[in-house]
Amino acid sequence: MPRNRAGQAPALxxxxxxxxxxxxxxxxxxxxxxxxxxxxxxVSANFKQIKFSVQAGKFDVARRLFDEGALRxxxxxxxxxxxxxxEASIRGALDARDARTAEAGLxxxxxxxxxxxxxxxxxxxxxxxxxxxxxxxxxxxxxxxIWRYYNLVDFAVSQRDPKAAxxxxxxxxxxxxxxxxxxxxxxxxxxxxxxxxRVLAGVIEASSPSARRDS
Amino acid sequence: MIEPTxxxxxxxxxxxxxxxxxxxxxxxxxxxxxxxxxxxWARGTMLARPEVHGLVGVRDVDEQILDEALVKLDGGLRLxxxxxxxxGTIIIVTAMVATSLVGRSALRRTIVAxxxxxxxxxxxxxLLWSGLIPFHGIARSKRLAEWLVWIPFGxxxxxxxxxxxxxxxxxxxxxxxxxDAA
Numbered sequence: 001m002p003r004n005r006a007g008q009a010p011a012l013x014x015x016x017x018x019x020x021x022x023x024x025x026x027x028x029x030x031x032x033x034x035x036x037x038x039x040x041x042x043v044s045a046n047f048k049q050i051k052f053s054v055q056a057g058k059f060d061v062a063r064r065l066f067d068e069g070a071l072r073x074x075x076x077x078x079x080x081x082x083x084x085x086x087e088a089s090i091r092g093a094l095d096a097r098d099a100r101t102a103e104a105g106l107x108x109x110x111x112x113x114x115x116x117x118x119x120x121x122x123x124x125x126x127x128x129x130x131x132x133x134x135x136x137x138x139x140x141x142x143x144x145x146i147w148r149y150y151n152l153v154d155f156a157v158s159q160r161d162p163k164a165a166x167x168x169x170x171x172x173x174x175x176x177x178x179x180x181x182x183x184x185x186x187x188x189x190x191x192x193x194x195x196x197x198r199v200l201a202g203v204i205e206a207s208s209p210s211a212r213r214d215s
Numbered sequence: 216m217i218e219p220t221x222x223x224x225x226x227x228x229x230x231x232x233x234x235x236x237x238x239x240x241x242x243x244x245x246x247x248x249x250x251x252x253x254x255x256w257a258r259g260t261m262l263a264r265p266e267v268h269g270l271v272g273v274r275d276v277d278e279q280i281l282d283e284a285l286v287k288l289d290g291g292l293r294l295x296x297x298x299x300x301x302x303g304t305i306i307i308v309t310a311m312v313a314t315s316l317v318g319r320s321a322l323r324r325t326i327v328a329x330x331x332x333x334x335x336x337x338x339x340x341x342l343l344w345s346g347l348i349p350f351h352g353i354a355r356s357k358r359l360a361e362w363l364v365w366i367p368f369g370x371x372x373x374x375x376x377x378x379x380x381x382x383x384x385x386x387x388x389x390x391x392x393x394x395d396a397a
Binding site for chain 2 (some may be wrong): 016031032033034036038039041113117120124134138139142144145147148149
């Protein structure tokens with residue numbers, strides 16, 4: 001009997017070593033690789049500065065931030081795709097200490113940015129020369145950018161047009177669902193993106209300076 | 216019977232630990248000094264490989280993708296700095312404990328070899344990950360670093376630590392038993 005026990009010892013040791021290796025396999029797969037939180041770009045950061053200044057009633061500060069900031073530069077760059085007189089309308093509202101009109105102008109600007117992104121995403125998703133997986137991955141990145149901008153003005157849109165805000169959110173969620181689907185289907189992502197662009201075109205139309213003047 | 220004194224581990228093992236700490240310090244300094252150049256190089260390399268990084272040609276989208284890759288690259292360098300400092304110290308301490316307290320020479324040599332190889336190799340995975348990000352993207356670089364470095368070398372270090380823990384526990388229990396018998 002003692003001989004048997006002595007013979008079992010190396011086998012037991014091997015089993016313990018093997019178990020040790022298996023226990024180690026789990027932790028060895030996990031590594032610290034850090035986390036990434038998307039940051040504001042200079043346009044969204046400038047928007048927040050202006051918005052908070054307006055909310056605090058510091059219109060002179062908001063005006064300076066608008067005049068010198070990245071938002072106005074981007075607004076001028078995108079002038080061709082924006083309602084005419086948008087820049088003048090925002091500046092005039094800040095001078096007149098009219099928070100609601102200033103907010104509407106900024107909302108129109110971001111709605112226009114989102115609309116352009118949605119149309120560009122739709123165009124890229126339709127490029128049949130690109131593999132479906134890559135198109136969906138690109139579409140997912142575009143959706144992230146769309147949400148980053150839309151999220152800034154979602155409250156303003158929902159105050160003015162709750163149906164439009166709901167429609168945008170539903171279309172966004174639908175498109176996002178196709179990004180997460182197991183089989184990539186870029187064609188199915190396109191209708192919700194077109195819907196986002198169409199709804200926001202209506203919001204822009206209704207809230208643009210010319211529409212406000214006519215009403 | 217083990218003498219109750221601390222013993223020096225083999226000099227090559229100490230050298231590996233000290234060189235690793237020196238590399239960590241060098242890496243930390245270089246990272247701070249060449250931060251801008253590194254970011255510029257990485258950005259240029261990534262822009263030359265739009266398909267790898269999923270760049271779509273829209274600034275609002277691409278800037279975020281590039282920013283994430285640059286943050287991860289910088290994070291990888293920081294983690295190399297931290298892990299190399301830590302693992303250098305762990306190599307020295309573990310090898311010293313094993314050399315002083317593990318009686319069986321085969322087990323002692325195994326523990327020292329595993330902690331030296333695993334400890335020195337593991338932090339290099341972060342350097343590799345950072346270096347590969349501009350060429351292969353975040354996810355693929357992580358997979359490469361994992362299978363080439365983190366898993367094999369990390370496992371070696373973990374096994375060494377558990378072997379040492381087991382050896383010390385066995386020795387302690389054996390000591391208690393012989394004390395009781397006496």
